[in-house]
Amino acid sequence: MAPFTEEQIERYSRQILLPQVGGKGQEKLLKASVLLIGAGGLGSPIGLYLAAAGVGAIGLVDSDIVDLSNLQRQVLHSMADLGRSKCLSAKESLQAINPEINVVTYEERITAGNILRIIADYDIVVDGSDNFPTRFLVNDACVMQDKPLSHGSIFHFEGQATTIIPDQSPCYRCLFPTPPPAGAVPSCQEAGVMGVTAGVIGLIQATEVIKAILGIGDLLTGRLLLFNGLDMTFRVIPTRRRPDCPVCGEQPTITELIDYQAVCELRA
Numbered sequence: 001m002a003p004f005t006e007e008q009i010e011r012y013s014r015q016i017l018l019p020q021v022g023g024k025g026q027e028k029l030l031k032a033s034v035l036l037i038g039a040g041g042l043g044s045p046i047g048l049y050l051a052a053a054g055v056g057a058i059g060l061v062d063s064d065i066v067d068l069s070n071l072q073r074q075v076l077h078s079m080a081d082l083g084r085s086k087c088l089s090a091k092e093s094l095q096a097i098n099p100e101i102n103v104v105t106y107e108e109r110i111t112a113g114n115i116l117r118i119i120a121d122y123d124i125v126v127d128g129s130d131n132f133p134t135r136f137l138v139n140d141a142c143v144m145q146d147k148p149l150s151h152g153s154i155f156h157f158e159g160q161a162t163t164i165i166p167d168q169s170p171c172y173r174c175l176f177p178t179p180p181p182a183g184a185v186p187s188c189q190e191a192g193v194m195g196v197t198a199g200v201i202g203l204i205q206a207t208e209v210i211k212a213i214l215g216i217g218d219l220l221t222g223r224l225l226l227f228n229g230l231d232m233t234f235r236v237i238p239t240r241r242r243p244d245c246p247v248c249g250e251q252p253t254i255t256e257l258i259d260y261q262a263v264c265e266l267r268a
Contacts, residue, residue, distance in 0.1 A: 033057035035122035042128030045202030073195030112257035133260035139172035157229035159201035169221035
């Protein structure tokens with residue numbers, strides 16, 4: 001990589017000064033590529049801080065458009081973006097913060113048919129989706145393709161996060177073996193969510209991604225972080241790989257990707 005420009009040195013000076021980062025660490029960030037599944041409540045703070053930190057390539061996957069109800073928590077978007085593609089709105093916001101990064105958009109819904117193609121070019125995948133079928137699909141694909149995965153989810157005033165390194169840590173299915181039936185767990189649209197909760201969990205995910213790129217600190221592998229905003233408490237629960245996990249276990253029973261929306265509806 002060519003030497004840093006004067007603008008880059010000034011832009012990233014506060015983190016280059018950190019002994020855990022330095023010039024070599026900043027170079028790692030600039031060379032890294034991260035895929036965000038979702039440009040909404042979680043994807044917004046994650047994307048903003050990864051872009052600001054200088055992650056060189058950020059992919060955005062979202063098929064939705066910006067709605068007025070999104071603006072309470074999806075801080076990548078504004079009133080001027082109502083009715084626009086979330087991907088395009090998010091891309092403009094990220095490049096307004098850091099024009100030198102490359103933002104690639106995928107205005108499509110993640111499915112078993114396209115996920116392997118989409119994640120192939122990225123070092124790390126971040127799941128900021130808001131539904132169980134997508135979470136299980138993303139987990140399965142990342143395990144099968146050996147892609148590090150940051151998981152986060154939110155509900156009301158609560159959230160959770162963990163980091164998954166295939167073959168090294170428990171995967172999402174080690175914690176939650178099967179998707180719940182459709183309608184068993186209300187969505188944020190149905191039950192509500194406090195916007196700041198998305199910010200808290202999203203920034204934890206962004207921190208995990210940056211640490212993973214730099215190779216520093218202790219990741220949330222083998223640990224599930226639980227946040228409760230009403231009590232203002234954080235709890236960390238140890239987790240273990242399950243030998244009988246259907247995806248990452250000793251004898252996997254799930255070896256092909258499927259779309260779990262239909263599975264959840266059948267269970268319902």
